[in-house]
Amino acid sequence: DAGVTQSPTHLIKTRGQQVTLRCSPKSGHDTVSWYQQALGQGPQFIFQYYEEEERQRGNFPDRFSGHQFPNYSSELNVNALLLGDSALYLCASSPVTGTGAYEQYFGPGTRLTVT
Amino acid sequence: LAKTTQPISMDSYEGQEVNITCSHNNIATNDYITWYQQFPSQGPRFIIQGYKTKVTNEVASLFIPADRKSSTLSLPRVSLSDTAVYYCLVGDPRYQKVTFGTGTKLQVIP
Numbered sequence: 001d002a003g004v005t006q007s008p009t010h011l012i013k014t015r016g017q018q019v020t021l022r023c024s025p026k027s028g029h030d031t032v033s034w035y036q037q038a039l040g041q042g043p044q045f046i047f048q049y050y051e052e053e054e055r056q057r058g059n060f061p062d063r064f065s066g067h068q069f070p071n072y073s074s075e076l077n078v079n080a081l082l083l084g085d086s087a088l089y090l091c092a093s094s095p096v097t098g099t100g101a102y103e104q105y106f107g108p109g110t111r112l113t114v115t
Numbered sequence: 116l117a118k119t120t121q122p123i124s125m126d127s128y129e130g131q132e133v134n135i136t137c138s139h140n141n142i143a144t145n146d147y148i149t150w151y152q153q154f155p156s157q158g159p160r161f162i163i164q165g166y167k168t169k170v171t172n173e174v175a176s177l178f179i180p181a182d183r184k185s186s187t188l189s190l191p192r193v194s195l196s197d198t199a200v201y202y203c204l205v206g207d208p209r210y211q212k213v214t215f216g217t218g219t220k221l222q223v224i225p
Contacts, residue, residue: 004158033213042202042215043159056212090158103149104213106158 002027004093004107012113013081021076021110025093031055032074033104034066035090043090049074078112086114119203124220133190135219137203140184148179148186151202153218159202163188190221198223 005024013019025032031050035043045058049068068074072093078085088111092104120138127133139148147166151159163170165177165186176189190197200218 035215042217045212045214048212058212088156092158103161103164105161106151109156109158111156 004091004105006089006091006107006110008110009108010111010113012115015081015083015114017081018077018079019081019112021078021089021091021112022073023076023091023093023107024073025091026105029093029095029105030072031094032068032072033092033094034074034076035092036060036085037088037090037109039087046076081114083114086112088112119205119216121201121203121216121219123217124222126222126224127193128224129194130192133193133197133221133223135188135190135201135203135221136185137188138185139203139205142183142205145207146205147207148177148183149204150175150177150188151204151215153200153202159215162201193221193223195223195225197221 003026007022011019023032033048034046036046037043046060046064047057047066048055049066052068063079065077066075076089088109090109091107094104147164149164150162152162153159163172163175163177165179167179167183170177178187198221200220202215202218204213206213
């Protein structure tokens with residue numbers, strides 16, 4: 001069973017450009033969350049998708065947008081890239097069903113460098 | 116959303132038991148406590164989750180006192196490969212924006 005996969009692994013973009021990152025959730029998971037992790041910091045929540053809709057959003061500008069497809073995979077889009085967007089972008093998937101809390105499974109991340 | 120406070124860093128010798136405590140004074144009734152481990156340039160990995168008392172799995176134990184205002188992650192007989200950052204999270208990601216703190220950087224010394 002493949003866990004959470006993300007692509008690409010690394011990416012270098014120029015300031016002002018746009019980027020799309022992709023995530024495939026763990027089998028059986030239908031909720032996908034995206035996080036941004038700057039060097040030396042903990043992951044910061046960007047948004048969460050469930051049933052192809054954005055369900056929750058963190059304190060990120062509208063330049064950050066996303067999408068979830070019927071097969072539960074997801075994309076993160078960032079427009080008008082800034083140098084400060086350089087970070088490790090993490091995707092996490094989780095199941096919605098069941099009682100009690102649950103664990104999120106994280107992908108390996110995409111390292112984005114903006115020059 | 117409950118805020119968590121952890122020590123910034125800890126050192127331990129190989130083979131020792133390590134206890135990392137997390138404070139979460141404003142934990143809500145429905146909140147769970149979850150610990151993650153993260154190695155450099157990798158995604159966080161789930162270690163253990165609990166609601167109250169004690170939870171144990173094959174890699175760690177989680178101790179939660181009756182008031183639930185703190186929790187302690189216990190790693191038995193650490194090895195060099197346990198050198199990582201450990202995050203304590205409080206809440207339920209299904210319904211809340213989950214926020215990671217700065218974590219505790221554990222350095223295991225030979």
